[in-house]
């Protein structure tokens with residue numbers, strides 16, 4: 001299971017500005033009709049990247065300077081709305097390995113965690129500084145250390161946070177809990193019997 | 198475990214300070230995991246076609262089984278066309294998705310309320326309707342509006358597809374306890390003010406991210422006086438306020454609703470269960486992490502004006518100006534003005550609409566249809582408005598037809614449809630065109646939500662949508678009562 005351990009993430013960043021960015025914006029519902037997650041990466045922010053006339057907008061994901069970025073910088077309440085894991089899958093399959101932001105919807109961040117994307121929290125001041133830097137120096141790499149919960153870029157180090165049980169899960173490669181849960185099968189069967197309904 | 202819970206509750210109330218949340222959590226806790234999370238048993242698992250195919254595929258790939266197939270129930274709601282439910286669907290993707298679910302439920306032995314059972318419908322409408330949803334349960338479904346079921350005093354929450362797989366395989370999830378915020382609604386509601394207005398006011402007050410990290414416990418005289426269907430409207434939209442769970446303590450209204458429903462316990466078993474249900478209520482002096490009071494006397498019919506459900510105002514209020522908001526929220530507010538094409542400080546009342554949608558897991562139950570029909574009776578829908586009435590389930594549809602409500606809708610000029618999610622999210626043929634404005638009883642006014650990337654949604658109660666449909670513009674339903 002060691003190959004599932006996630007301790008360090010490095011890469012260039014792309015800022016997605018604005019608060020309350022909902023899952024319908026991250027991936028519009030019509031793309032949920034596919035019965036696999038395979039192509040979800042193609043649909044990330046689809047309707048924001050494409051104008052109604054079919055031309056490309058100036059959405060950051062369309063800009064050459066952010067091509068290849070693997071860390072997304074977001075605002076507040078990112079991923080609110082639907083429980084569709086398609087949103088997290090779109091982020092993953094687009095090539096994003098970590099998200100840094102002020103806050104997240106719980107279902108969305110849980111979905112990200114379950115597929116190995118840490119949703120890291122920074123203070124509003126640090127969020128603004130990182131956004132500014134990403135806009136000015138899009139190639140500057142960010143180094144995320146999940147052991148020390150720090151982020152280093154251009155010689156500066158910032159604190160990041162993550163629920164401690166998720167930190168544990170990433171460091172130990174148990175972010176998808178299925179195996180952990182399955183290990184307690186006897187207790188599960190006992191609980192099934194004990195339940196008052 | 199059950200015994201402990203009951204015993205605890207039989208002690209003098211001063212001794213016990215637990216919330217329903219704590220008690221139901223403790224009853225379902227399997228163990229504490231190495232991460233520090235709890236492994237929580239999920240008593241009832243509901244599934245639909247959209248968020249499950251990948252979960253079943255991974256089960257098959259790893260040659261795994263569904264551990265307790267009798268704890269999972271399936272239906273089809275999101276992709277189903279509502280003009281006609283006949284198969285095969287014209288949309289090949291929708292047909293493939295429906296077939297995938299049919300194959301999966303058959304292979305894994307899961308009970309499926311498909312069209313032929315005459316019990317199909319929106320998953321959050323049929324769970325309660327069939328008596329599957331009961332107090333003191335943990336309920337999960339790959340759908341964020343699972344919070345609806347909290348109206349019965351259960352811990353019910355939306356999960357992603359990876360978690361659907363975990364529940365299928367292990368009937369458990371790895372979770373951390375939430376904090377609990379008590380929201381009391383005091384006083385009485387005025388005529389023309391409905392459950393929808395109450396929850397829109399709560400979200401406007403606490404914000405769309407106010408509930409992150411919390412379960413919401415709704416209570417107080419206004420909630421106590423509500424029917425189960427109204428309570429479901431309240432809990433349904435907890436997630437719009439950022440709270441993954443919203444719940445209401447069970448009471449006689451709850452038990453009366455459950456009694457005699459198809460999957461509800463019967464006879465002595467019902468009485469025995471009722472003891473459990475009574476035991477999990479929050480103690481009178483339960484300790485909450487936070488408490489909020491909303492004065493129900495002051496509430497007026499609410500409408501949204503923006504692109505989040507928190508961007509809501511009273512129907513007679515003006516659209517707020519930028520400096521009414523915190524600096525941090527201003528960019529979303531500016532985005533909302535631009536997208537909606539609305540001007541700050543101008544009235545929302547009188548805004549022309551193109552579409553009226555009555556449906557969704559928020560407001561498609563029989564009482565919602567009755568309220569809308571009251572307004573539409575002997576009236577004609579404005580010629581500029583396309584109106585859709587979509588019952589939440591096949592059973593709601595039959596009930597409405599037995600009461601003649603469909604005749605009222607049709608005579609007014611509305612389309613009377615088959616059960617499904619319809620234009621709430623437009624994964625089916627029902628959708629907005631271009632930048633149409635829709636007066637909608639659904640729960641999300643997100644950009645593009647109703648199927649057009651420039652379509653606009655104004656959320657309100659069923660009676661308010663009916664009134665807007667007649668006038669052709671946003672109007673105060675109280676003028677119709």
Ligand code: SF4
Nearest residue numbers: 342557558618621622
């Ligand atoms: S009616 Fe709308 S919100 Fe409810 S389950 Fe269907 S799509 Fe989701």
